[in-house]
Amino acid sequence: MIIDKNTIKDEIFAIKNGDVVQGLRIGIPQIDEFYRLKLNGSMDIYAGHAGVGKTSFCLYLMTLFANKYDLKFVVWSSENTAGSVTQKIIEYKMGKPIDTATETEIEQAIDWTYEHFKIIKVEELCTYKDVLEQILGVHKALPMAAAFIDPYNSLAKPKDEIKTYGAHELDYMIASEMRLFAEKHKITLMVSMHGVTESSRKVHPVTHPMAGYPMPLSYSQVEGGVKWANRCSNFFVCHRYFQSNDKWNIMELHVLKVKEYISGGRPSPLESPIAVKMLPNNVGYEYGGINLMGEKKTQKTVLF
Numbered sequence: 001m002i003i004d005k006n007t008i009k010d011e012i013f014a015i016k017n018g019d020v021v022q023g024l025r026i027g028i029p030q031i032d033e034f035y036r037l038k039l040n041g042s043m044d045i046y047a048g049h050a051g052v053g054k055t056s057f058c059l060y061l062m063t064l065f066a067n068k069y070d071l072k073f074v075v076w077s078s079e080n081t082a083g084s085v086t087q088k089i090i091e092y093k094m095g096k097p098i099d100t101a102t103e104t105e106i107e108q109a110i111d112w113t114y115e116h117f118k119i120i121k122v123e124e125l126c127t128y129k130d131v132l133e134q135i136l137g138v139h140k141a142l143p144m145a146a147a148f149i150d151p152y153n154s155l156a157k158p159k160d161e162i163k164t165y166g167a168h169e170l171d172y173m174i175a176s177e178m179r180l181f182a183e184k185h186k187i188t189l190m191v192s193m194h195g196v197t198e199s200s201r202k203v204h205p206v207t208h209p210m211a212g213y214p215m216p217l218s219y220s221q222v223e224g225g226v227k228w229a230n231r232c233s234n235f236f237v238c239h240r241y242f243q244s245n246d247k248w249n250i251m252e253l254h255v256l257k258v259k260e261y262i263s264g265g266r267p268s269p270l271e272s273p274i275a276v277k278m279l280p281n282n283v284g285y286e287y288g289g290i291n292l293m294g295e296k297k298t299q300k301t302v303l304f
Contacts, residue, residue: 020262021263022263023039024038024065026292027292028290030287031274031276032265034265034267034268034274035236035255035265035268035274037061037146038188038233038234040188041187042182042188043179043232044232044235045191045193045228045232045234045235046191047195047217047221047235047238048192048217048239049195049199052239052240053251054238055077055150057238058150058238059085059088059092059148062089062146064293065145067093072145073146073148074118074120074135074138074139074144074146074147074148076122076134076147077119078122078154082121090112091283092293093109094106095279095283095284095291095293096281096283097281118138118142120135125156128155131155132177135187136181139187145187145188146189147190148190149191150191151193151194152193157170161173168227171224171225172231175224175228176231178231179231182233193222193223193228194222194223195217195221196221196223199217202214202215210244210247213243219257229256229257233259234255236253236254237254238251238252238254239251250275250278252274253268253273253274275287279291
């Protein structure tokens with residue numbers, strides 16, 4: 001179908017007049033300069049090594065945006081139980097672990113979570129078609145801002161399609177199908193991905209401050225390779241030196257690709273990614289002493 005002239009005209013003048021819808025901000029300029037949550041059909045990759053906490057961090061970002069903008073999210077996670085996913089969300093919402101919260105606080109957080117999140121219980125091996133169908137069913141019943149697929153690596157590849165296309169071409173097709181799904185149904189897809197085996201062997205050289213530690217993933221080191229960077233709207237890498245004595249609680253967010261700069265965000269500098277500090281008990285993150293959920297960090301008074 002050839003695009004209508006008036007549609008093109010409207011889009012061009014929207015750019016000229018500064019009317020392009022901006023990606024959602026967290027509210028901290030040093031972060032918002034690089035990272036935005038783009039709605040209405042973006043297909044975003046969140047990659048990271050096993051164990052860095054990318055699932056928890058993505059859940060935190062969703063909780064943050066749900067709290068700030070009253071958004072709704074659907075979560076499909078095959079490597080975490082519905083209970084553990086819910087626990088993380090309510091702890092992020094409360095800003096405290098459940099064992100120190102009151103029953104009233106927990107009840108209120110559960111109610112809030114149920115209103116803003118729909119968590120799909122994964123009981124069997126699923127293909128990408130199964131997952132998209134489940135997401136669409138939820139989205140039609142109650143419009144969602146975004147869907148979290150965690151992780152792509154756990155999805156089964158249809159045997160008939162592997163025979164027809166081969167693994168390489170099938171990954172390309174799946175990436176394209178996901179992007180078209182997001183655009184057609186106006187729902188953002190947040191897709192988490194592990195790195196390939198070889199990526200864990202890539203460590204910082206002896207001249208680097210983190211010599212010997214695994215390096216952050218690159219485009220080509222995710223399962224399926226650089227084709228995902230080619231097809232996605234935005235590409236992010238979550239990285240944490242969790243075996244470090246002094247950096248284990250710092251989550252780095254490397255912004256590798258931003259498809260449309262005009263709606264906000266841009267790739268972060270290679271040498272200085274977004275770095276946020278985990279709050280005690282892993283109930284949130286702060287940047288420069290400011291809680292990302294909008295509350296100032298409380299300072300302890302030193303008596304001795």
